[in-house]
Amino acid sequence: MKNLVIVESPAKSKTIGKYLGPDYTVVSSKGHIRDLAIKGKEGLGVDIEDHFRPTYEISKDKTDIVADLRKEAKKADYVYLATDPDREGEAISWHLSQVLDLPEDAEDRVTFHEITKNAVRDAFQQPRAIDMNLVHSQETRRILDRIIGFKLSKLLKTKIKSKSAGRVQSVALKLIVEREREIQAFKPQEYWTIDAVFTKDGKDFKASLARVDGKKAEIHSQQEAEAVYNRCNGLFNVTAIKAGTRSRSQPLPFITSTLQQEASQKLGFAAKRTMSIAQRLYEGIDVGNGQEGLITYMRTDSTRLSNVYIQAARGVIEQEYGKQYLGYYHAKNDANAQDAHEAIRPTSVANTPEKLKPYLSQEQYKLYKMIYSRAMASLMAKAEFDTMALTLSRDGCDFTASGSRLKFDGFLKVYGAYDTRKEDEILPALSEGEEMLPKDLKSNQHFTEPPARYTEAKLIKAMEEEGIGRPSTYAMIIDTIQARGYVTLERASEKTRTRVFRPTDQGVLTCEKLDEFFSGIINVKYTAQMESELDEIAEGRSQEEETLQAFWNKFNPLLQKAYEGMEKIQPEKVGEKCPVCGGELVYRTSRYGKFISCENFPKCSYKRAINADKEKPEPIGRQCPDCGGELVKRKNRYGSYFIGCANYPKCHYMENLEGQRIYAKADRQAAKKTEKKTAVKKTAAKKTTAKKTAAKKTTAARKSRTVKKEDAE
Numbered sequence: 001m002k003n004l005v006i007v008e009s010p011a012k013s014k015t016i017g018k019y020l021g022p023d024y025t026v027v028s029s030k031g032h033i034r035d036l037a038i039k040g041k042e043g044l045g046v047d048i049e050d051h052f053r054p055t056y057e058i059s060k061d062k063t064d065i066v067a068d069l070r071k072e073a074k075k076a077d078y079v080y081l082a083t084d085p086d087r088e089g090e091a092i093s094w095h096l097s098q099v100l101d102l103p104e105d106a107e108d109r110v111t112f113h114e115i116t117k118n119a120v121r122d123a124f125q126q127p128r129a130i131d132m133n134l135v136h137s138q139e140t141r142r143i144l145d146r147i148i149g150f151k152l153s154k155l156l157k158t159k160i161k162s163k164s165a166g167r168v169q170s171v172a173l174k175l176i177v178e179r180e181r182e183i184q185a186f187k188p189q190e191y192w193t194i195d196a197v198f199t200k201d202g203k204d205f206k207a208s209l210a211r212v213d214g215k216k217a218e219i220h221s222q223q224e225a226e227a228v229y230n231r232c233n234g235l236f237n238v239t240a241i242k243a244g245t246r247s248r249s250q251p252l253p254f255i256t257s258t259l260q261q262e263a264s265q266k267l268g269f270a271a272k273r274t275m276s277i278a279q280r281l282y283e284g285i286d287v288g289n290g291q292e293g294l295i296t297y298m299r300t301d302s303t304r305l306s307n308v309y310i311q312a313a314r315g316v317i318e319q320e321y322g323k324q325y326l327g328y329y330h331a332k333n334d335a336n337a338q339d340a341h342e343a344i345r346p347t348s349v350a351n352t353p354e355k356l357k358p359y360l361s362q363e364q365y366k367l368y369k370m371i372y373s374r375a376m377a378s379l380m381a382k383a384e385f386d387t388m389a390l391t392l393s394r395d396g397c398d399f400t401a402s403g404s405r406l407k408f409d410g411f412l413k414v415y416g417a418y419d420t421r422k423e424d425e426i427l428p429a430l431s432e433g434e435e436m437l438p439k440d441l442k443s444n445q446h447f448t449e450p451p452a453r454y455t456e457a458k459l460i461k462a463m464e465e466e467g468i469g470r471p472s473t474y475a476m477i478i479d480t481i482q483a484r485g486y487v488t489l490e491r492a493s494e495k496t497r498t499r500v501f502r503p504t505d506q507g508v509l510t511c512e513k514l515d516e517f518f519s520g521i522i523n524v525k526y527t528a529q530m531e532s533e534l535d536e537i538a539e540g541r542s543q544e545e546e547t548l549q550a551f552w553n554k555f556n557p558l559l560q561k562a563y564e565g566m567e568k569i570q571p572e573k574v575g576e577k578c579p580v581c582g583g584e585l586v587y588r589t590s591r592y593g594k595f596i597s598c599e600n601f602p603k604c605s606y607k608r609a610i611n612a613d614k615e616k617p618e619p620i621g622r623q624c625p626d627c628g629g630e631l632v633k634r635k636n637r638y639g640s641y642f643i644g645c646a647n648y649p650k651c652h653y654m655e656n657l658e659g660q661r662i663y664a665k666a667d668r669q670a671a672k673k674t675e676k677k678t679a680v681k682k683t684a685a686k687k688t689t690a691k692k693t694a695a696k697k698t699t700a701a702r703k704s705r706t707v708k709k710e711d712a713e
């Protein structure tokens with residue numbers, strides 16, 4: 001019996017094929033095979049008047065793949081659809097069944113949340129029919145995105161030259177723009193603090209003013225600060241000592257959003273990069289005995305762990321660290337969590353990061369180690385701390401100091417490397433009534449600061465908390481708003497490598513116009529509500545057409561009003577004529593910033609960069625050690641300085657301000673290629689030498705046998 005199995009990814013097909021054996025042929029659809037058509041009325045691929053009937057067409061780049069799948073399906077006795085275990089995967093399976101003319105009631109859908117031998121084989125023992133509720137939910141999402149994307153994008157392109165709008169991407173942009181508005185409108189408020197340093201038994205500790213005359217210390221001017229400061233000169237009494245204990249709970253295992261946030265903060269990975277690496281770990285990597293899936297499915301919003309994994313992990317924890325390190329596991333899901341999958345965890349506790357390190361790239365190893373450590377930590381005991389709080393008083397001014405000491409590391413035993421909190425602040429032994437004279441006493445002026453701009457991790461957290469989109473879409477959303485030129489991701493300051501989102505002028509304009517005409521739809525509340533309605537469709541508690549009709553009844557009047565009322569903005573003129581066609585030159589904006597272009601684009605493609613004033617390279621009085629040219633001090637695109645050769649790009653010599661040489665990425669890659677080629681040549685030479693040696697030995701042996709035979713005769 002010949003069985004055909006269709007998955008989404010070529011990498012996954014290799015791994016699964018190894019587990020199923022010769023009776024199964026595993027092939028890949030390479031993702032979606034068809035999508036809504038871009039023909040028909042308004043190019044929507046959706047007939048709104050005919051109950052939102054969709055029209056699908058095979059994607060141009062998938063025609064050959066579909067032809068091959070049809071051939072394989074005809075030869076097979078049975079076809080299994082083993083696409084990803086989520087709504088999108090369910091929809092892909094349905095599209096495959098439609099294109100391959102599979103029976104509608106066939107139980108040919110196979111799902112598994114980890115690509116391991118047992119999980120895959122168990123899944124094929126219990127195939128099911130395609131879940132049409134999940135398909136309808138995904139189809140509704142796609143139709144909504146198509147209507148909003150096409151109709152709003154067309155409006156914005158016509159009126160304000162913005163490239164696109166979207167149900168979720170525009171709300172993400174709105175968060176960034178509103179944060180920028182808060183920052184611009186922020187008015188700093190002056191305040192003062194007073195800190196003292198005390199010494200006991202050779203150990204310094206710091207205490208800060210907390211209360212003045214029994215009230216919370218609030219000092220708003222230098223005059224107030226001086227008055228309080230003068231009261232604090234002299235001996236203090238220890239008026240209160242409070243000892244206690246405190247515990248810190250173990251973290252929950254990763255879901256998609258928390259993995260993206262933690263990888264951004266701790267590993268410096270962009271969300272898109274994180275998901276790409278996780279996808280590879282899920283689909284399978286050769287770890288010495290063939291392809292093997294190393295983590296469970298990485299698109300999930302559930303913190304649930306399987307009982308099988310919990311038992312295995314608890315066994316390892318008890319054996320490696322002792323019974324006292326075992327904790328009590330509990331899943332904690334948000335109200336909107338689908339809970340269809342487990343949390344992200346290693347497929348086997350036996351696959352320790354160090355064991356797999358030789359088979360993984362550096363990035364794969366870093367991410368896998370963090371996932372492994374987090375899953376184990378979620379099953380371990382709490383961390384325990386001894387705490388102490390002191391109050392030192394003088395003339396109605398109370399200063400407080402606190403300290404803690406790690407008593408039991410608990411989950412920090414395995415997750416401590418990713419924990420950035422400083423807990424060990426140990427205070428010396430003191431007694432109530434003891435008198436102490438400050439070693440140092442300072443009053444400091446401060447100003448309140450505006451809210452921080454969003455980093456990638458903080459934006460993902462905000463979208464998750466507000467219920468905007470799904471965790472699996474966050475990376476794509478962030479990528480889209482950058483590609484459209486609505487935001488930039490740049491360093492917060494020269495002193496840090498932290499990168500934050502800033503809206504561009506076009507991003508702000510787009511947000512303003514959407515606020516003006518579509519505030520009832522492009523907002524956090526409505527977008528989150530729509531996600532809930534999509535969940536209801538997936539659960540069979542709501543109908544696709546009803547949801548789409550309710551949306552259309554609200555959206556269409558706003559669209560008509562926007563076409564009538566939104567002013568068309570003309571590009572700003574440069575005041576020069578185009579040297580190619582004689583038309584007016586205008587300023588335009590792309591994701592890389594402003595540039596000059598002909599007003600007759602696309603008929604005339606003339607464009608040029610704006611000649612912005614750039615900081616000129618500064619000679620430093622040294623010669624380049626590579627070419628002898630002059631070395632100069634330059635500023636890179638991130639605003640940092642470095643030393644480089646004036647003969648760039650002919651000479652790539654660079655060094656940092658400390659004099660350490662820097663190698664450009666292109667040079668490092670070229671060096672790696674050269675090393676690889678050299679290694680290949682050496683290997684080939686060794687093989688050739690070995691073959692020649694073997695041939696000589698064979699020839700000599702034959703001659704020897706011939707001589708012996710002749711002597712015998």
